[in-house]
Amino acid sequence: MNQTATVIDELIAGGSNFAASLGINRIAGELYLLLFFSPRALSLDEMTQRLKVSKGHVSTNIRALERWQAVRKVWVKGSRKDYYEANPDTxxxxxxxxxxxxxxxxxxxxxxxxxxxxxxxxxxxxxxxxxxxxxxxxxxxxxxxxxxxxxxxxxxxxxxxxx
Amino acid sequence: MNQTATVIDELIAGGSNFAASLGINRIAGELYLLLFFSPRALSLDEMTQRLKVSKGHVSTNIRALERWQAVRKVWVKGSRKDYYEANPDTxxxxxxxxxxxxxxxxxxxxxxxxxxxxxxxxxxxxxxxxxxxxxxxxxxxxxxxxxxxxxxxxxxxxxxxxx
DNA sequence: TAGAACGTTTAGAACTTATTAAACGTAATA
DNA sequence: TATTACGTTTAATAAGTTCTAAACGTTCTA
CATH class of the missing domain: 1.10.287 (Helix Hairpins)
Structure with missing residues (x-):
């Protein structure tokens, strides 16, 4: 993990704390911010690894974000995983x-x-x-x-x- | 309990549900609404009886409301209880x-x-x-x-x- | 068709928050 | 001073939420 990643980790932590204090599920906040700062769409696995939470948890929360239209599924050719990107219009x-x-x-x-x-x-x-x-x-x-x-x-x- | 009280109970239930859904403690909401609809200041005991919750709970929550300036203590002569009335500027x-x-x-x-x-x-x-x-x-x-x-x-x- | 690679669901463990009952402290009253 | 009437604090419990691990069901691939 490079230095940019460390800075982003801090931003994710701070931002999701903020969101959590407003009653938004912490993981949902972390997922959104992770995608918001990511230059490319990420798979469930990548998010799972990066945030160190269970796959099921990511699955449930990413779909909540999808329902809010905060993220959307994107198609990545050559892979059969689901990839997501943030809707930047926070x-x-x-x-x-x-x-x-x-x-x-x-x-x-x-x-x-x-x-x-x-x-x-x-x-x-x-x-x-x-x-x-x-x-x-x-x-x-x-x-x-x-x-x-x-x-x-x-x-x-x-x-x-x-x- | 008269008929007006019944109507007010419904309003308190509905309103505190609303407040609770916004993350405000349910009892705090009920206390505020009870006072909001009451033509006179009420004592802790009266609130305890009316809302059917413990005295300690009322005590803690009424002080939270006081901190938010949502209610204020008023003095009632001839009684050594604490009486509270709602700040109607919701x-x-x-x-x-x-x-x-x-x-x-x-x-x-x-x-x-x-x-x-x-x-x-x-x-x-x-x-x-x-x-x-x-x-x-x-x-x-x-x-x-x-x-x-x-x-x-x-x-x-x-x-x-x-x- | 067997196996692997996925995402989803679920049962329950770990935490957090709400709620109570009872102990406590203080001030008024007799 | 002893008793009573209060409000507050606290320790235990109940209720609710978050989180994980594992089972599950699909879909793809060989």
Whole structure:
């Protein structure tokens, strides 16, 4: 292993630490960075050896990266191995992933909020002062959440410039 | 427990699920939401009973929320318990936390990248073609990372409008 | 068709994180 | 001062995740 490799190892370690701290699987981060810094596509075996992790682990994680469109399989003539190269558009990958993840979760939340809104407006005042307080307060809070929700949605829409 | 409480329970469940899926401790999310929907400050005991988790757990997590300035302790006369209320500025809390977390991690990354840059430019060409390729390619990639880095930093700076 | 070279799946070991119950310390109260 | 009512810390356990080694199923090659 030459000197360039050592420098890259450090970059991979630092970068995958960063990714891991954001909740991305460490090996996925390492795989992506390894490919990102590699001038040619690498085979599963090469990645396995270089990162010193099991073949199965590499297999599983590289396919996760493929699903995120962070890497892609390339065809290398004369070999029947699978080779992968990094999609260098890292920012786009991150934002796409972020946007998509949030949208899905938002849908679930939206349903819950819609139901809460219906339920709460159909509640009888219940007579006693305490319950009434809670009732009014809850409505206000729900409205506040909706406002925030719209702010974030708007931001997400703007982040389309990265896609 | 009245009907408003039931609706709020659903909102807490949905919201804390959302938070948990973003990597925030589930109990922290539940605590925040419980307070967010509560018209008055609540004591540790009340939160413990309502959320059905241990006192210690509530204690630890409420202090994490305090550190993030997501809740604050309030004084209730005639009681020697600690009462807490939510900081309703949820978006501000989220962005502050995001910004701060990223900044810290960025500092570490910055150091690694600076060192890599120095090391890589001080490397001799090593003669052989293959190493030279790697060398040149690595420099290009490093530059690409720096560009992305600057893009995110700029975005973070703009997100100051939320602080 | 037998054997080798692959990538994938899986069962469980090794770690990590979340959670609890109980011990503890402190301050208020009687 | 003794007791009680708190919040905090801690040690043990439960739950969840990551990781490996080995079995497996294909596809290629001889």
């Amino acid at each position: 920012l786009r990958i991150i934002f796409r992933q972020l946007r998509q993840g949030l949208s899905q979760r938002f849908e679930t939340l939206e349903k819950i909020m819609a139901r809460a809104k219906t339920e709460i407006s159909s509640l009888p005042g219940e007579g006693e002062a305490k319950s009434n307080d809670e009732f009014v307060y809850c409505r206000q809070r729900l409205e506040k959440i909706e406002t925030m929700y719209k702010t974030i949605s708007a931001l997400l829409d703007k982040s389309e410039i990265f896609l | 978006l501000r809390i989220i962005f502050r936390q995001l910004r701060q977390g990223l900044s810290q991690r960025f500092e570490t990354l910055e150091k690694i990248m600076a060192r890599a840059k120095t090391e890589i430019s001080s490397l001799p060409g090593e003669g052989e073609a293959k190493s030279n390729d790697e060398f040149v390619y690595c420099r290009q990639r490093l530059e690409k990372i720096e560009t992305m880095y600057k893009t995110i930093s700029a975005l973070l700076d703009k997100s100051e409008i939320f602080l």
